[in-house]
Amino acid sequence: MTHADKVPRWLDPRPGTGVEIGALKSPIPGIAPIYVDRYPPFDAEKVFADYWGSADALPFRDSALAYVATSHVLEHTANPVAALCEWARVTRHGGILYLVVPDHRYTFDHTRPLTAPAHMIDDYNRGTTPSDATHISDYLDGLDWSRWDPAGTPERHAATREQLRTAYLAAVAAGEEINIHFHVFSRETVTSLLALMNARPRRPCTLTVIDSAEKFPTDRGDGFLLVLRVAKPFRARWRAWRDRRHPALLPTARPFLQSPHR
Numbered sequence: 001m002t003h004a005d006k007v008p009r010w011l012d013p014r015p016g017t018g019v020e021i022g023a024l025k026s027p028i029p030g031i032a033p034i035y036v037d038r039y040p041p042f043d044a045e046k047v048f049a050d051y052w053g054s055a056d057a058l059p060f061r062d063s064a065l066a067y068v069a070t071s072h073v074l075e076h077t078a079n080p081v082a083a084l085c086e087w088a089r090v091t092r093h094g095g096i097l098y099l100v101v102p103d104h105r106y107t108f109d110h111t112r113p114l115t116a117p118a119h120m121i122d123d124y125n126r127g128t129t130p131s132d133a134t135h136i137s138d139y140l141d142g143l144d145w146s147r148w149d150p151a152g153t154p155e156r157h158a159a160t161r162e163q164l165r166t167a168y169l170a171a172v173a174a175g176e177e178i179n180i181h182f183h184v185f186s187r188e189t190v191t192s193l194l195a196l197m198n199a200r201p202r203r204p205c206t207l208t209v210i211d212s213a214e215k216f217p218t219d220r221g222d223g224f225l226l227v228l229r230v231a232k233p234f235r236a237r238w239r240a241w242r243d244r245r246h247p248a249l250l251p252t253a254r255p256f257l258q259s260p261h262r
Contacts, residue, residue: 010096027048037256058090060248072102074190093240118196131178
């Protein structure tokens, strides 16, 4: 099962109708979205990014897009609930969230405990950000270093772990963001999280799983696919209809090349 099997069914192929977040150099094939990222390219590699934005602060108006697509992004969010809420905010009623999430069983996170949905709700209630030290030890002390650095020795792994710990803690102390795998997922924990989100009173939307796949895509095999349908209340649908002629991008949207992080 690959993107070629799923994308034509769920995602609008017309240019600019959706957004892909964090594509870096490996965009999802078969779509022509607006690309958003917040990280500079590595080693001068090409990065697919049109505008600056983070997972929980996208440069689009409410209900402006047909879909949000992400692949191996959710684990890099310190606050997954805030990210999912933001992705739903910019997606129209009836639109799609197309999420490929790493399955902990097939990554270097396999030795870490799964993140409980209640923990992610707590991160949301606390307003956890990437400038937070909460998850550093869980990440560095829990991952399988033999898979993170297969050529390394135990001594090199230990040295790297402490170097990264020092760097991450210094960055947080300076108010800077860090980029780690904050959370560890299975398909069951994500669907349980969605159930908790959908049970909230006065929720801004409902997210319903309408398709899924394991070991997705098969040429990579370390993730799972969840396709979510976004349903919004009448008032949100009315506002979207009222603003339907407005540009999808906010006036404050910044082209990626002008990002201070480039």
